[in-house]
Amino acid sequence: MDTAALISALAVLAVTGCGDAEDKPETAEETLTGTADGATAAEGTPDDDDDDDATDDDDTVGGDDDDDDDDVTDDDGEDTADDDDDDDDDSSDGVDGECTQCGDLESWPTTADEALYRSSYWDPDIQQVHNGDYVTSAAGEIVENLHIVDGMLIIEHDDVVARNITTEGRQQEDAGNHPIRINNGAQNVVIEGILMGPPGLAGWDNGCDMPMFPASGFMSGSEATWEMRACATRHVGDSVKANDGTGVFEDCFFEIAMGIWAVEACQPDHTDSVQLSNGDANLTFRRIWMDALRYVVDGPDEIPVQADNAGGATGLQLGGNVSGAVLSYDKVRLFSGNYSLRIFGGVTLSIVDSLALGYTHGPLLTGGGTNLTIDQWSGNTLGDGSDWLAP
Secondary structure (H helix, E strand, O other): OOHHHHHHHHHHHHHHOOOOHHHOOOOHHHHHHOOOOOOOOOOEOOOOOOOOOOEOHHHOOOOOOOOOOOOEEOOOOOEEOOOOOOOOOOOOOOOOOOOOOOOOOOOOOOOHHHHHOOOOOOOHHHOEEEEOOEEOOOOOOEEEEEEEEOEOEEEOOOOOEEEEEEEOEOOOOOOOOOOEEEOOOOOOEEEEEEEEOOOOOOOEEOOOOOEEOOOEEEEEOOOOEEEEEOOEEEEEOEEEEOOOOEEEEEEEEEEEEEOOOOOOOOOOOOOEOEEEOOOOOEEEEEEEEEEEEEEEOOOOOOOOEEEEEEOOOEOEEEOOOOOOEEEEEEEEEEEOOOEEEEEOOEEEEEEEOOEEEOOOOEEEEEOOOOEEEEEEEEOOEEOOOOEOOOO
16 A cells, blocks of 8 residues: 555545544533533433433532422322432422413312322332321421321421322320421421321211211410412311411312311311411412312211212301401302302401302302401302302
8 A cells, every 4th residue: 555545535534434433522511421512411411401300419520410490200290309418408399381281271270189299208108107196396497208098297396398208197086186296486388298197088977866976177375377389188077277377378179078077066166278277477379279078877876978069168267256358369269058158257368269169058258257358359150150259
């Protein structure tokens, strides 16, 4: 081979034998990740778009990937717990816009699962059984991944974060039985991805040939402040009982069981989705399903069955001892048996884009002590499709 031919062959080998010269990494970052401009990122490495491709934490340069959404989605679309194991971060990843079990994220959830899976933390498969009450021990505590049996979650400290928990309540006849209770004065509590209430309709025997269920799913103490999101109640007397605290509820499914809870009385007790008996609470409800279901017991030792008609409960029961409450309902579905709202005290009320249905007597009942001020009222509908006009 002459010299010119040898030089030509070596030039071809230098290009074709070493890959495309244009793909050669030009920066230290490209060298570490093994990708260059125009090349495709290998599976398990972070790309620089924000499409939340599955990433391998161990292989990510600098630790976390550079987007703000650390959610992991499994093959069937269910959210699982965060994979960053950063227990120092008490903020929620919030609603995963790609969740296939969350329903319409612009509206209320229609099932408990739709509500719970709106939290990226909800994963009942990793919950560990805890028997008896769980009481917080310090400010800023993160309580997570528990299934509380025969007990309540009792929050006594500021800045507590509670997430991915099933809490059934106590298996006893007790008017103070609430699967979640925030004690007086606890501030900045965050509750996310929690299922409240016993698992079955049988409840617990109270000696009246009638099962007994927890008094309410959630109870707040005086002057407490909290946020609750992506939670659900089941088989409880009231979903929410609040005193003079400030709370926000978002993306929750509240189902109560009218006519099957009794404390020291062998008769059904009046139950409500939201009950304010004392104090002047400031509560906001956004994208909430409130459902009052009526159950009947056919005889001793019989399991309750759901009746065809709605229960005698209300979307809101506001007592005469309340003088200055502030309530806001935004995209709330109120399914009640007698009245949607029973107001006997003082309240400033805002209701927008909400639906009232199931009532047998009307959407609103007031009494002699009622002092009702309407702040906002628009876009509301009754069960027959007509406009729900402001009182």
